[in-house]
Amino acid sequence: LTALVLKCLYAAKSYIHVDEYYLREAVAWIENNQLPSGAFRMRGQLLKNLIKDRVYTNKDESVSLSSFVSISLLESGWQPEDPILEKTLQYLSTVTPHVDDLYPQSLMAYTFTLAGKRNMRNRALLLRKLYQQAVTEGGRRQAPGFCFHFLP
Numbered sequence: 001l002t003a004l005v006l007k008c009l010y011a012a013k014s015y016i017h018v019d020e021y022y023l024r025e026a027v028a029w030i031e032n033n034q035l036p037s038g039a040f041r042m043r044g045q046l047l048k049n050l051i052k053d054r055v056y057t058n059k060d061e062s063v064s065l066s067s068f069v070s071i072s073l074l075e076s077g078w079q080p081e082d083p084i085l086e087k088t089l090q091y092l093s094t095v096t097p098h099v100d101d102l103y104p105q106s107l108m109a110y111t112f113t114l115a116g117k118r119n120m121r122n123r124a125l126l127l128r129k130l131y132q133q134a135v136t137e138g139g140r141r142q143a144p145g146f147c148f149h150f151l152p
Contacts, residue, residue: 002029006026006073007075010023030073030084038066038090039062039088063095063099066088066091067108067110067111070085071110073085080119089115092111092112092122096125099126100129102130105126105129105130108122112126
């Protein structure tokens with residue numbers, strides 16, 4: 001949740017005054033909750049329900065949360081070379097071949113897209129996995145169980 005708030009505050013900076021102190025505190029909190037592996041620890045039931053994470057590399061490390069935090073930071077203008085992001089991107093690169101669930105695969109593919117050129121191999125692998133899981137319905141490829149509703 002802190003990563004989402006940080007992203008919103010960065011976006012709002014062009015319209016309102018945002019005290020840099022709060023941005024630095026949010027970044028420090030994110031950094032302090034990063035595990036040595038580069039993953040982020042899932043904390044609190046609300047976040048578990050919000051992210052709907054089903055993929056953990058162990059009891060603490062959340063693949064989806066790590067992707068979500070990375071997306072928030074990258075969309076806020078952070079560079080992939082930042083130590084927090086670099087560590088998380090390395091973690092996500094390590095787990096990429098082992099993630100078979102659609103939701104974290106989608107988040108990870110978007111994360112690697114935002115992170116740029118040096119992560120394109122992981123992005124390509126994830127996009128292939130997603131394409132293989134997609135079903136064709138009405139001439140369109142879509143995620144299994146996803147329905148398009150069109151107005152008449």
